[in-house]
Amino acid sequence: DAGVIQSPRHEVTEMGQEVTLRCKPISGHDYLFWYRQTMMRGLELLIYFNNNVPIDDSGMPEDRFSAKMPNASFSTLKIQPSEPRDSAVYFCASSLTGRFYNEQFFGPGTRLTVL
């Protein structure tokens, strides 16, 4: 298996633009997580899905952020409109069972820069 795949790896955009980050979890994993990592706030859980259903989105910072998982092999995290403070590395992770009870496999991340 190729592991968790994220695209793009780097994204540079201007304030106000829409940004869409993509994630393909490991086949067979039924949990998918989106994280954001910054120097100031560290690694934060934004939202997670179980069997394509959003379970907890309390970590999503604002209404500008939205996430979907239309099927078991694809998820998106959208920021609209983007702001400079959204600049961060966004990670997607997946796990096989049990929410947080098993190891999570992380993707390489998308480094987002909002100018």
Added chain:
Amino acid sequence: SQQGEEDPQALSIQEGENATMNCSYKTSINNLQWYRQNSGRGLVHLILIRSNEREKHSGRLRVTLDTSKKSSSLLITASRAADTASYFCATDGDNDMRFGAGTRLTVKP
């Protein structure tokens, strides 16, 4: 917000020495995990210890958990230059998983 707090924030040692990193947390947990992150990469799971376990080994890694003190330690024995990375503890409560700020380990050859 972060729950786990790693200590120290940075650690620099010589190859062959042991490295010990500590993690403290605030609320009760079901399990605690340790992850490694190489610069510019995603996190890699190292080891998971459940709340009813006190010690766990995996290769050169040894993890302890003291739920009464709400703390855990990660020991890397016989360190190598390739162990240079940031190490994070992650705790799960009832509703989410929280990562600490990490310990930046540098192993000098």
